Amino acid sequence: MNILLTSAGRRTYMVEYFKTALNGSGKVFASNSVLTHTLLQADEYVLTPNIYDDQYISFLVEYCKQKSINAIISLFDIDLPVLSKNRSVFEKENIKLVVSNYEATLICNDKWETYNFLKGIGINQTPSFITIAEAKAALSNGEISYPIYLKPRWGMGSIGIYKAENDAELDVLYKKLHREIFDTYLKYESAADAEKSVIIQQAIKGQEYGIEILNDLDCKYVTTFAKKKIAMRSGETDIAETVDIKEFEDIAKNISVHLKHMALLDVDCFKNNDGKIFVLEMNCRFGGQYPFTHVAGVDVPQQIINWLNGKDTNWDLLHIQTGVSACKEILPTIINKKLNI
Amino acid sequence: MNILLTSAGRRTYMVEYFKTALNGSGKVFASNSVLTHTLLQADEYVLTPNIYDDQYISFLVEYCKQKSINAIISLFDIDLPVLSKNRSVFEKENIKLVVSNYEATLICNDKWETYNFLKGIGINQTPSFITIAEAKAALSNGEISYPIYLKPRWGMGSIGIYKAENDAELDVLYKKLHREIFDTYLKYESAADAEKSVIIQQAIKGQEYGIEILNDLDCKYVTTFAKKKIAMRSGETDIAETVDIKEFEDIAKNISVHLKHMALLDVDCFKNNDGKIFVLEMNCRFGGQYPFTHVAGVDVPQQIINWLNGKDTNWDLLHIQTGVSACKEILPTIINKKLNI
Incomplete structure (x- = not known):
């Protein structure tokens, strides 16, 4: 089982999680349009044309064929609809796209469509x-x-x-x-x-939460992970604590059954001072919240690989420990040394 | 030699650098007004009153006496003038403050005073x-x-x-x-x-650079480290490459001799399209640039400890390799697990 993470950007931890999950039974490939340290951490990497380039899809298909890549997971919003729209091109070559349906990717990338979608299924909207x-x-x-x-x-x-x-x-x-x-x-x-x-x-006054709604590869609801956001940095969760999913579960199931996304959906919520929960934004991919779930005992990359291998859901991989606080530490890392002649 | 890093915040790498430098010959203590993962990485830590609290200085002095701390290094701008103003209180107890003179801390914390100071010594200002x-x-x-x-x-x-x-x-x-x-x-x-x-x-159009001007503990110029900033995140350098100091050296010496800061001064510069260098901001402490210097072969924490031990400047510790690109990687890290009974 070889996996390609497209638009890997700087999410080194995702490369590491997938490498650990494959545990040598396959390779993790990473692609991006510019070189990053993250790419260098994959087993192999490739620089792709820009996502909007006419050659982007054919480039990826050729690369997957050449490297015997079985499945693609994308880590970047803009990439998702482009891949999803071309699902049949990948499937013809037996490359599984672990990417949501085209409609879902468009809804998530468009805050106005997100608002209309969520309002339409009865979820509190500001x-x-x-x-x-x-x-x-x-x-x-x-x-x-x-x-x-x-x-x-x-x-x-x-x-x-x-x-x-x-x-x-x-x-x-x-x-x-x-x-x-x-x-x-x-x-x-x-x-x-x-x-x-x-x-x-x-604006909503209250406490921010993040939930992740996991569907399986048939886009059926599996479970939810919830975190209380304690600090943000550049719009990403920086410090968070895992919490009980009880008060988010109905909302999660409602979104799952209507959006029919595949694998993880990263969702931003607010609980106002009356305890009412609002849903603000959704991204149908691994997001900035996932590391907080992973360090609390969950292993979604392993579960996705198991599903790709035709195995059942393993609940041991999806049990989240609540009350785990974590932060994103900064680790200064050399990317490149020029030769000084 | 025991060192206290005050207002350590989330600069875990600074705790690690000082621990490595002391190499077991002394302890690294860290303080902050709120608990962070960084504190837990120090040999010992303490939660202090707020910097503006009347008890802040006496609390630190007592802690230093109790723990036989020889020197204090602060990592936070607001902390610097408060410590500096009370230098004699620390010195009476033989605690060395590796903190700049009060006037310098006020200039650096005030962008208008920074502008007037730099203009006054003939450095290009926007x-x-x-x-x-x-x-x-x-x-x-x-x-x-x-x-x-x-x-x-x-x-x-x-x-x-x-x-x-x-x-x-x-x-x-x-x-x-x-x-x-x-x-x-x-x-x-x-x-x-x-x-x-x-x-x-x-606004200035051009390329952003960061320089660090190192003075010794007698506030005399030692050397300069220069970096080209490639990406920023929340106002901090996120990706940078070490570059030759030649075109920054006169500016650095000029600032050093007039500001008379102690140890590191973190300085933001711009080079406009005509090659003219402007200096925008200064922080008289280890800043977000320092890791890029450290990974390129420099060890200022070790040099400061050597100076504190009465040793001379060791140029091997201060030789920066140019052409080293580095980034700040994200490392998801557990802070705390609550007991789930």
């Missing part, structure tokens, strides 16, 4: 608007109040998120964010609906 | 203003142009930095930042000059 006129109407009729957040509709992490506290800030920051979106790589996604590329959301 | 009226005058007479940055005068890292691209953004973001400063812990420093708590700076 009031959200896709035009500034609607947001202003909601402000003036008292439906929402400051502070409100402005976010790139197709954004990732904490890039380009602004908090507006009054009308002047709303006007100026809305224009600013709209301009910034079209100055950055977000313009590719945002071109789909340029006038509606900023989502405006009522 | 045009900077401490009132919005002066910034607007400079904009209208063409002395500066958008984009311009607004930063908390007493801020740290990338917290609260806004980029303004036009008059409307300047007005709104200036008011916003001023309000935010007084909503956060920055209010303590900013209370010193509330009306002048935001610094407005012309």
